[in-house]
Amino acid sequence: MTEPSNLSTYVLRLADDAMVLGQRISEWTSNSPNLEEDIANSNVALDYLGRARMLYAYAATMLNTTEDELAFMRDARQYTNLLMHELPKGDYAFSTVRQFFIDSFDVLYFEQLVNSSDAQLAAIAAKTLKECRYHVRRSRDLMVRLGDGTEESHTRMQTALNELWGYRHELFMDDELETELQQQGIAITRTDLQQAWDAAINDCLAEATLSIPETDWTVTGGRAGVHSEHLGHMLDDMQCLHRSYPGVTW
């Protein structure tokens, strides 16, 4: 592998985000509340996994390796996804709130990234943006239906919201590496997106009869490879077969 550059590291971060969430969403396949939701979940998972492949493939050209080497041969400490993406799927409320948070963020993010001075990233962003716009339509709709559904669904949604609330901060943090890339017109300034995201969330929560959690907290560490305990187990399962037969093709 070639020495990583700022750009390859950045692309890898976005790839890990997509990979880890795609893997989580795919856990709903054959486990969803009905066939319609099952099909929708598989679809969203496929979009994320497709995005991960595009980004890994791009990073692989810079690092002189392969997409599978990047996805299957790195340990949890080397994964740099933001924490919210890796959390276990939980109940349908948890997955829905997480999806809505990330979809809302992604639309804002990729709307900007289409203008990246890096042509390959801009092209990937353009394809991704189309998908994110569909995703947020679905997850927002589910937020409202489940938030304003029954007493039980309302309680579950509010609980999920409380459990995810402190992970949102990481979405808006810019570190040195990304700041440098922003100056070159390659990356996006995350802090700039917070206001629009807050507004989108507030607007939805009101319609869904849900409340902004009373207590705030902050957990971060994904970009530095300091993850939840869950990621390692997820990667064990995901990487085991690939690692058991080194050097073969499938």
Place this chain on the structure above:
Amino acid sequence: MSDLAPELDNFQQKIDDEQRIEPKDWMPEKYRLNLIRQMSQHAHSEVIGMQPEGNWISSAPSLYRKIVLLSKVQDEAGHGLYLYSATETLGISRAEMNSRLQSGESKYASIFNYPSLTWADVGAIGWLVDGAAIVNQVSLQRTSYGPYARAMIRICKEESFHQRQGYDIMVKLAEGSKEQREMAQDAINRWWWPSLMMFGPHDSDSVNSQQSMKWKIKRQSNDDLRQKFVDQTVQQTEILKLELPDPDLKWNEERQHYDFGEIDWDEFYQVIKGNGHCNRDRIKHHVSAHEEGAWVRDAMTAYAEKKAQRKEVA
């Protein structure tokens, strides 16, 4: 009885003339019930069939394989949905079909009671199990009930992709390392005979066959379809340079077909009766997803009702 005779004659005439029976047409009660049994069993098979392959989505050995497998399992859900909808045209609800599946009153393809133990099983299921299913489904494209026939045309297109992806996995394994070849051969050894059983008992022992043939719910006999599958699969196996686990398998010049050994029907009935590895797991998985999703479905219904009420008020 005599009152129905003209309608029955008319119905049979339509079928003999290769016309399709549509949901609003008159049909004998037995025809309707027979179709509900067959179509819902088919739908259940698609849905339960998601499990053995779904078992490998999380640990597929490459990103490409993961995506292809996930798409395939998603297709199966789509087929299930499509077939449940087609069956609903016969006057049964999806909820009722679901509860019959979960109570064991309604069956699904017994082959899904076998466990998928290695990655090669994903290949073998696509190649052999979907391959056998297609042979049956191609024949059902001409079945007499319109919604079922149309569903089959659509489903066959996707199933042939599925079979190709299964075979493609086998090709890669067969061309691969010693361990990969062994993995592929082991999967063939375990899935070959159950695939032949998928066509059902010999024609002479098949309870539902004769009436179904007369009504053209079934178009070709179990044994004819099974022979067709054997003939096409032998050559595909030769290309892989792997073997089918049957010492009696050989070309019969006179019949212009392959002869093959006797199926272990005792195993077939044992697995149907509940003595397969996964009979309990498959239903438990289905029940648990259904129960855990109950609050979601209830909430969706409650929201739709609230919304309708608000509209009325406004």
